[in-house]
Amino acid sequence: MKWNVHRGDITELEVDAIVNAANKSLLGGGGVDGAIHRAAGPELKEACRKLGGAETGEAKLTEGFDLPADYVIHAVGRVYRDGKHGEAEELENCYRNSIEIAKEKGISSIAFPAISTGIYGYPLEEASEIAIRTVYELTKDDDTIDKVLFVAFDDKTESVLSDKLEKIH
Ligand code: AR6
Numbered sequence: 233m234k235w236n237v238h239r240g241d242i243t244e245l246e247v248d249a250i251v252n253a254a255n256k257s258l259l260g261g262g263g264v265d266g267a268i269h270r271a272a273g274p275e276l277k278e279a280c281r282k283l284g285g286a287e288t289g290e291a292k293l294t295e296g297f298d299l300p301a302d303y304v305i306h307a308v309g310r311v312y313r314d315g316k317h318g319e320a321e322e323l324e325n326c327y328r329n330s331i332e333i334a335k336e337k338g339i340s341s342i343a344f345p346a347i348s349t350g351i352y353g354y355p356l357e358e359a360s361e362i363a364i365r366t367v368y369e370l371t372k373d374d375d376t377i378d379k380v381l382f383v384a385f386d387d388k389t390e391s392v393l394s395d396k397l398e399k400i401h
Pocket of ligand 1: 267347
């Protein structure tokens with residue numbers, strides 16, 4: 233199966249690329265962003281400095297440095313307000329732009345965290361639906377990307393992502 237939910241720490245995954253739930257500065261932060269920067273080492277921050285930040289929904293690529301993954305795709309998630317301020321479209325853009333970079337780079341395996349569902353406060357059900365639907369649509373007819381992991385760091389995320397994935401195909 234090309235798409236799977238994986239329970240665990242994204243920084244430990246031996247995939248071509250892991251996606252980071254970054255902020256606009258791209259210079260690190262808390263949550264999965266902090267974990268990725270700690271595991272990748274200080275060279276990641278140096279590489280990120282050269283990127284000059286990114287807009288909400290945008291994604292930019294660096295190497296993985298000390299991570300087992302070759303690359304990190306830094307995607308800027310959307311802070312959730314009330315769902316009526318274009319949140320869904322901007323969260324979708326995170327996934328869309330990350331997949332686009334992966335295709336350009338010839339990446340065959342990629343892992344996503346549940347972008348925006350932590351510090352950024354996006355409701356888990358809605359965010360998971362967007363994640364699974366967007367990535368599935370953009371990879372189902374693609375031959376380069378042959379493994380996609382949706383990474384869950386807790387029970388609830390694992391169960392919601394699994395439920396959404398089961399329903400899509
Ligand atoms: N591996 C996989 N998933 C993780 C890990 C990990 N090591 N650590 C946390 N998660 P969050 P956001 C999960 O808050 O909501 C940062 O400060 C976490 O349980 O990391 O997009 C950035 O710099 C949750 O399910 O990201 C931004 O300022 C998911 O990752 C802001 O937080 C996302 O939670 C972005 O907030």
